[in-house]
Each structure stands twice: as structure tokens, then as C-alpha cells.
Amino acid sequence: MVLLRRNIIVGLIACFVIACGPEYSFSNSVLNTSSVPADADPAVADSIANEKRAKQDALLDTVSLRFYMSKNSSNPSVFDEHGYRDGLWEVYYSNGQLASKGSYRNGIREGLFESFYENGQVKEKISYRDGLIEGSSESFYSNGKPSSKGMCLGNHLHGNWETYFPNGKLESRATFENGYPNGLYEEYYSNGNLKAKGIIENGVPVGAWEYYYENGKLKQKGSYTKQRNGYYEYDYDDD
Template sequence: MKRILIIFILILSIFSITNAYSEEMHKEYYDSGKILKESHFSNDKKNGKEKTYYENGQISSIKNYKNGVVDGEYIEYYLDGKLKLKGSYKNGLREGEFKTYLINSKSAGSMFYKDGKEIKSTLTPYMKEDVFFNYSDKTETQMDIRDKKDGYYHMYYLNGRVMRLVPCNEQGLYDGTFIQYYESGQLAQKGYFKNGLEEGEFVWYYEDGNIKEKAFYKNGVKQ
């Protein structure tokens, strides 16, 4: 009888431990029913890989968590599956080199971090804007990059409206007239690039169409 009681207590203990350490997968979906995000949880905290997807099923990003905090390798992909960005987090902060790539797979330079603070960058301000470091669900699917047409990469908001018309030459550098729009469709910015550097007049607009700011550049330097 005593032996049976001991066995029962052991079984009960194992059952309690198993329930105390629960693991589960959380999934989020687009309105179309296609998968948007997969997150691993243990003890109600994110642990392990979290994957986000474009609506076409291609992986958008892979993020690693440890006890609810981003920690480890972080990767982003373009809509066609090509590598966009690769770096690492430590205790929720960016750490070390974040390598970035153009849509044509050529290097777009790197940004270097120490304890979450940027200490060095080889990117132009505009290339920096195209590299999304995702901190919230709101920004993770902010932009959809599609095919190149007429010398421009067309970038779209999720509502289908054009976000940017980005001119790129064969080397993958900005080269030509750069145009950006508000999500409403109103013109937000217009300027010109030459071999990756700002050149000439840049104009920024308020959403009502009035001019917000003007600047003139020469060889990437604001005059």
C-alpha cells in the first residue's frame, strides 16, 4: 500500500511539473485567412523563433526570443524571398553589425550597434529608411516591395497605394527622381539622386499639398 502511494505521488508530481511548464504556439492571420505570424510561448512568455509572413506565404522576418525578450539572430527578407537584413539582438537591444542588402542582393552597407545605440553606419539616410528594424506589430508589415518597373522599384502600403517610387541603377544605387507619397495618395516628398547621393533640390510636402520644407544637395551634402 505504501509503495502504491509513493508511485501515485511521483505521478502527481510529474503531472504538476508538466503543467507548470506549458508550451504553445500562437498564430495570427490576415483577413484572407493566410498566416501572418507564428510565435512560440512557454510560461506565457515568447521563447524561441517568431516568424512573420507576407500574404503570399513567403517569410518576412525571423526573430528570436528568450523569456519574452528579443535575443539572438534577427533576419528580414524581401517579398521575393531574398535576404534584406541580418543582425543580432542581446537582451532586447541591437548588438553588433546589422548587414543590409538591396533588392538585387548586393550589399547596401551595415549599421553597427553597442547596447542598442548606433555607433557607426555606412548607409545613406534614405537607404536607412528602407531597412525596417521591427519593434512593434504595427511596423512589421508596413511596406510591401514589388517588382521593378520603368527603372523604379515600386513600394506599396498595405492598402495597395504606392508608397515610394525608388530609382535604382544596375549597381543597385539610387539614381534618378525619388518620389514618396502619403498613405492617402498625396505627394510627400520629391528629389533627385545621382549614383546613390542626393543631388539638387528636395521638397517635402504636408498632406494638404502645401510645401513643408525645401533643401538643396550637392554630392549628398546639404547646402
């Protein structure tokens, strides 16, 4: 019998937590070349220079960007009478390659936002509603293959989510409810063989779980049960 802490599941589902609720912070308040995150928008005025948007630091690539307000565009980047972003906004790498694009309504993100790698490949596709991540969310590797995909509800993971290895094979699959994994969880090796599977309830493992070696052979199986002291007992079979 093995005692396991409540946070055992954190390592299993860490690949999902970066999908919703990003955070950005801005310090500059001028529309010019500056060192900012590749998929960030520049601060538009002193009154909103301290604006912050959700994006985890681990996802940010610092590059030199230029911001363009295209006079020839049918949907140019503009400000409303209060100085807030309104309409389509685009951010470019210093080489002229598009880094990100999306629309604002009264300074709030609305609709599909896309970010791109410097080679032109799509990096992320995230849907917003009233400034919150709502609907489909997808991320990609620089080679164009999918990295993760699923749905969000009010900045929380919600519904079915899948993550992938750079070779395109499935890495993990889980179902979320308001940000917490709930239901069957499956994890795989990069060769496609099953690594682990079991049930999660409100973010913690329960019931029968199975673990496998990379060659597909069963490594261990057992069951999780909650204890009064906040630990979990894991009974496993040696066969």
C-alpha cells in the first residue's frame, strides 16, 4: 500500500493548464518598435499603459515587433473616442511577418485571435467572448502539427481536451468541468502506446488505475481511495 498526496494528479495533467487564462503585462505606451511578447498588443495610451492580459510567462517569446495601422486595410486598427482598441488589430515581427491578429470591441477581445510563429505557421487559435476565452482553443508546433485542442468556458478548461507530441501522436486525453479534470484520463507514449489511464473526480484520481511500460506491457495497476488526513491510498498488484 502506498500513500499519495492530494496533488498527485498535477504532474499528469500539467500539459493542459496553459491552454486558458493567459496573462500579459505591458509597460510601454508608444506605438513603435519595442521588445514585447510576440503575441502581445502594445499599450495604446498612458491611461491603459498598465493594462494586463492573461498569458503564462512560459508561453511568451520576446521578440522585436513593429505595430502597423494599415491605411489601406478595409478593417484598420483603430481607437474609439475613449482611447480603447476597437476593430481589427495586427502585430508584426520586425521582418514584417504577421505575429498576431484579432478584433477588439471597446478595448475588450472579441472573436477569434490568432498568433503565428516567425516562419508563418499558426501558433494559437483562441476564441474570446466579452474578453474571456470562450469556445474552441487550439495550439500548434512550429512544424504545423497540433499541440493541443479543446474548449474553454469563461477562461476555464471545459469539455474534451487532447494534447499531442511533435510527431502528431496523441499525448493525453481528458475531460474537464469548469477547469477541473473530471472523468476518464488517458496518457500515451510518443510511440502511441498507452502510458496510464484511470478516472479523475474534481481534479484527483479515484478508483482503478493502470500504468504501462513504453513497450505496452502492464507495469502496475491498483486503486485510489481518499483518506481523512488528506492523503490517498494506492493499493497495487505486483503482477
